[in-house]
Amino acid sequence: MKWKTKAATAAIALLAFAGSAAAEGELNIFNWGDYTSPEMIKKFEDTYKIKVTITDYDSNDTALAKVRAGGHGFDIVVPSANYVQIWVKEGLLLEARPDQMENFKNVDERWVNVPWDEGRHYTVPWQWGLTGVGVNTKVYGGDINTSAIWLDPPAELVGKINVAPEMNDVLFATIKYLGGDWCTDDKELLKKVRDKLVEAKPKWLAMDYSVTEKLPAGDYAAVYYWNGAIMRSRAKNPDIKFGYPKEGFPYFMDSVAILKDAKNVENAKLFMNFIMEPENAAMISAFAKYANGIKGSMQFMPPEMQSAPELVVPPEFEKAGEFLATCAPEVQQLYTRIWTELQK
Amino acid sequence: MGRVRRTFDIRAQPGFGFIALLTFFGLYLPIAALVVYSFNGAESLSRWGGFSLRWFVSAWQNSTVQDAAIRSLVLAIWAATLATIAATMAALATTRTPPYPGLTFKYAFINQPLMVPEIVTAVALLIVFSRIKVWTGYTGLGYLVMAHTAFCIPFAYLPIRARLEGMDLTLERAAADLYATPWKTFRHVTLPLLRPAIVAGFMLAFVISLDDVVITEFVKSGGQDTLPTYMLGQLRRETSPEINAIATVFLVLSVLLVTVFFFVNRRKP
Numbered sequence: 192m193k194w195k196t197k198a199a200t201a202a203i204a205l206l207a208f209a210g211s212a213a214a215e216g217e218l219n220i221f222n223w224g225d226y227t228s229p230e231m232i233k234k235f236e237d238t239y240k241i242k243v244t245i246t247d248y249d250s251n252d253t254a255l256a257k258v259r260a261g262g263h264g265f266d267i268v269v270p271s272a273n274y275v276q277i278w279v280k281e282g283l284l285l286e287a288r289p290d291q292m293e294n295f296k297n298v299d300e301r302w303v304n305v306p307w308d309e310g311r312h313y314t315v316p317w318q319w320g321l322t323g324v325g326v327n328t329k330v331y332g333g334d335i336n337t338s339a340i341w342l343d344p345p346a347e348l349v350g351k352i353n354v355a356p357e358m359n360d361v362l363f364a365t366i367k368y369l370g371g372d373w374c375t376d377d378k379e380l381l382k383k384v385r386d387k388l389v390e391a392k393p394k395w396l397a398m399d400y401s402v403t404e405k406l407p408a409g410d411y412a413a414v415y416y417w418n419g420a421i422m423r424s425r426a427k428n429p430d431i432k433f434g435y436p437k438e439g440f441p442y443f444m445d446s447v448a449i450l451k452d453a454k455n456v457e458n459a460k461l462f463m464n465f466i467m468e469p470e471n472a473a474m475i476s477a478f479a480k481y482a483n484g485i486k487g488s489m490q491f492m493p494p495e496m497q498s499a500p501e502l503v504v505p506p507e508f509e510k511a512g513e514f515l516a517t518c519a520p521e522v523q524q525l526y527t528r529i530w531t532e533l534q535k
Numbered sequence: 536m537g538r539v540r541r542t543f544d545i546r547a548q549p550g551f552g553f554i555a556l557l558t559f560f561g562l563y564l565p566i567a568a569l570v571v572y573s574f575n576g577a578e579s580l581s582r583w584g585g586f587s588l589r590w591f592v593s594a595w596q597n598s599t600v601q602d603a604a605i606r607s608l609v610l611a612i613w614a615a616t617l618a619t620i621a622a623t624m625a626a627l628a629t630t631r632t633p634p635y636p637g638l639t640f641k642y643a644f645i646n647q648p649l650m651v652p653e654i655v656t657a658v659a660l661l662i663v664f665s666r667i668k669v670w671t672g673y674t675g676l677g678y679l680v681m682a683h684t685a686f687c688i689p690f691a692y693l694p695i696r697a698r699l700e701g702m703d704l705t706l707e708r709a710a711a712d713l714y715a716t717p718w719k720t721f722r723h724v725t726l727p728l729l730r731p732a733i734v735a736g737f738m739l740a741f742v743i744s745l746d747d748v749v750i751t752e753f754v755k756s757g758g759q760d761t762l763p764t765y766m767l768g769q770l771r772r773e774t775s776p777e778i779n780a781i782a783t784v785f786l787v788l789s790v791l792l793v794t795v796f797f798f799v800n801r802r803k804p
Contacts, residue, residue: 219757224768229599244758245599247768253752260661262668264757404579 218243218458221254221265223445226318228478235465241458258283258450266453267462269317272444273517275307285449287460289315294467302444302484306514314446315463316484318475321442321512322360323501324434325402325421330412335434336508338368341415342391349394351412353405356398358530359515360441361388364415367439367511374518376525385529392533406431418501419480426495433501435508442512444484566786573779580776590780600781603765607745610676610761614683615691615741621684622691622736623729627721630699646693648686656686657753664754674756682754683744690743691736694800698732699725731799738796742789 216239220227224247232243246265248254251274257263259281270278278284289295290303290311298316308314326335331347339345341352342365354361363373365387371380396411402420405411407428414421418433425431447466449459465471472483473491482502489497496502504512518526545551573591577584594600625645629638648656664678706728710720748763755764762785769778 221757224765224770246755246757247760247765249752249767249770257661257753260665262665262674262756264668264674401581404581408582 216241216458218267218455218462219265219453220245220267220269220462221248221258221263222267222269223247224249226269226445226479228474231466231471231474231478234471234474235462238465239458239461241455241461255283261452263450264454265450266455266459267447267449269445269447272305272307272442272446272514275314275446275448276517278448279308279313283451284313285451285453285456286312287449287456287463288312289463289467292460292464292467294464297467297469297472297485297487299484299486301509305444306516308446314448315467317445317447317466318479318481319442319444319484320418320481321435321440321504322355322357322364322415323418323421323440324436325406325414325416325424325431326434327406327409327412327428327430328432329430335432336437337434338364338415338436338438338440340413340434340436341395342368342387344391344394344413348413350396351410352395353397353399353402353411353414353416354395355414355416356400358526361415361533362526362529363441363513363515364436364439368436373513373515374522376519376522381525381529385532388529388533403427422496422499422501423480425499425501435504435511437508437511439511439513440508442514444514569779570783570786572776573783575776575779578775580779590776591784594777594780594784597777599760599765600762603760603762606676606759607761607763610679610683611741611744613676613680614687614744615737617680617684618687618740618744619691619695619733619737622688622695622740623733625688625692626695626699627725630696646689649689653686653749656682657750660750661753668756676759678754678756679751679759679761682750683747686747686750687740687743691740694735694739695729695732698729702728735796735800738792738799742792742796745785745789 218241220243222245227245232245235241236243248257251271254268254270255274255277258265258268258278268278275284295311295315298311302316302319303311305311324335324338324340326340326348328335330351331340331345333345340348341354344352362384365384366373366375366380369380369383369387371377371384375381402411402414402416403423406414406421406424409428421431421433425433447463449456449463453459466475467485469485469488470491472485472488476483476488476496477493480496489502517523572580572583574586574588575584576587576589622645629641629645643650660678660682664682668674668678702725706724707720710724711717715723746763747761748767751761752764752767755761760768762781766778766781
């Protein structure tokens with residue numbers, strides 16, 4: 192009996208305190224949960240004989256708070272576009288110069304000079320997407336490349352619409368639809384924005400996250416939502432078509448950065464270079480179901496993603512897409528007020 | 536008629552059945568739905584696609600889930616053990632001494648984790664532990680063990696103290712009369728009588744540690760996701776019934792432990 196207790200205690204002690212020392216050949220990635228392809232990590236580990244540890248976070252703010260506090264032990268973090276500048280300004284990121292790495296030539300020109308990291312001195316693209324329109328063409332056969340689908344819905348779609356419950360995405364599309372620009376503080380225009388949203392909301396069925404189930408099943412006939420989810424809906428129901436709102440639609444992108452106090456800088460740089468290889472970027476996309484910003488990665492993706500109209504922005508709509516800058520606090524306050532009113 | 540009701544019975548109040556039913560539905564219907572859909576054959580949280588165990592199998596084979604589950608258990612064993620030892624000592628010190636000024640303060644102090652909002656503790660620990668991590672370079676599981684031990688102590692302390700207060704003091708006095716040293720009295724009289732409460736306290740602390748999200752999320756270092764923080768991380772993208780399957784196993788484990796707690800606590804010596 193006694194030796195058993197002892198053995199168990201020893202085993203627990205070992206389990207608890209093993210792996211705390213930073214050995215050679217390690218890489219600590221701090222990323223959104225359910226966002227990192229295990230196959231891609233396995234390939235990286237096998238290629239470079241580096242042990243990768245992945246830790247999840249659930250929001251930009253949690254990640255920022257933990258890294259800001261220090262002593263976190265992470266090497267790599269994957270912040271969203273509108274957060275990268277905060278990380279840079281607070282001096283949390285290493286200027287790793289991915290633009291001088293071997294595989295940088297594979298990065299799509301569109302994603303090189305991005306507003307949050309001009310010339311890519313800090314970050315490389317991980318995944319990007321956009322908020323667009325998904326319509327069940329059995330219900331409505333007209334033009335779907337417009338925000339009118341959910342702001343001035345045709346009679347067939349009234350009462351069957353779902354809108355993503357994201358303040359910035361909704362306000363951006365509405366401001367653009369009414370001819371304004373993002374971060375505008377034009378009170379006249381914002382009043383119109385509010386009126387438009389308040390008028391449109393009764394014609395919606397819901398503002399929630401269950402699109403991949405309810406759109407293919409026919410519960411929703413139209414959605415304003417993220418392209419990856421609409422692509423997965425279309426896989427289940429081919430009647431669903433994706434539309435790019437020509438008035439304007441928001442992009443999002445998460446980018447990989449190395450932390451200034453990283454312990455495994457060389458391994459982290461290897462990783463950055465590794466994910467700019469088309470084949471490896473394709474593995475990330477195959478898992479997370481969004482596009483990656485690496486040229487030539489499409490051919491390595493699963494067949495149903497290669498020709499996906501949700502992932503390849505047609506040239507005529509490219510100009511309509513925009514990354515949302517962080518507005519001035521007083522503008523943000525106005526937007527929040529409109530949003531709060533809409534939630535009532 | 537003016538008949539006076541002899542005894543007050545809450546079950547005889549109008550609307551009792553209705554409110555009770557509503558409460559049961561509110562509390563248990565979502566959990567029941569979660570459990571039912573963990574057996575869903577389709578990849579959906581709202582549409583039934585036949586009975587299947589595939590999500591349990593896929594969760595079982597998911598190495599990230601395995602790691603997180605083992606880490607959760609190791610952490611809970613450590614935290615519950617340390618918390619129970621501390622709680623037993625605290626309970627003895629607060630019940631086997633004559634009352635003195637400051638005793639109430641000590642109660643409050645020991646039970647502080649029950650009062651302070653968890654997020655406050657979490658942020659405070661994040662700041663302090665980060666400093667220590669920078670100074671020492673140690674980023675192991677020790678921080679989580681410490682944090683969990685701290686908030687588990689009151690949960691182990693309360694049943695143990697209740698037991699000590701309810702115990703018959705004559706036995707301990709008899710032992711002392713027969714020339715047993717305080718240690719011998721404790722070892723051969725108090726401790727055996729206290730054992731059920733200690734086991735119960737341990738179980739409760741174990742479950743509390745196993746369930747914790749907020750403090751763990753803030754204190755964890757690289758590669759230290761526990762099952763609850765792993766589940767939280769999954770929520771950014773649409774969840775599959777695999778999460779339901781994990782939650783179901785988690786639920787069964789917790790209910791099992793609480794049931795054992797109940798029976799152990801009820802047993803009379």
